[in-house]
Amino acid sequence: MRVIQDGTIALGPGKVQLLEAVREQGSISAAARSLNMSYRRAWLLMDELNRALESPATVSEHGGQSGGGSTLTPVGEEIIRLYRGIEARAAAACAPEIEALMKLVKG
Template sequence: MASKAQFRLRIYRDDSIAIGPGKVALLEAIADTGSISAAARQLGMSYRRAWVLVDEMNRALASPAVSTAAGGVQGGGTALSPLGEKLVQHYRAVEQAARTAAAADIAALQELLAP
């Protein structure tokens, strides 16, 4: 049986999670698909849930992480704003730095697991 360590950084604003692993994954999916609905499908969540998460982020941040264009003949679209791109970049950098800094202790903890 394999083991793995996972960091789950959450940054709160008041009592709600402003930035966390699910919201960052949603931002990455939006960047990949160009659509909140396609990102929601990719992550196995409802469109409503994805929209609520985007709205929570946009309200908690200094400026929106996601910008949307209304539909029409060409259809709408969704993209990360420069702030959204920075948010993902910094979040993933923190995760990598934490993994690197804690590698020896993580290995020591994993050695304590039953074979």
């Protein structure tokens, strides 16, 4: 599922996966590494997401002795919760169609 805003993907599976990685890793750079993504790409995705929201999904601490990092805001946590819930409900509601599609895939 993707949420499109002004022709841009405001929210989709990649951004949700990145949010989950930021939550797990504690920084955008570590999250990017865990997803085999460049830091620049991850930063651009988070910036694009945060600009699309009323309140940001992440907050970042800049370097210093502890090295900085990023954490999810309550908005970021809510995005993950809602998105994954929608996925689960859609999968359950569309199980026969998903099964039919899977029969078309090599395996």
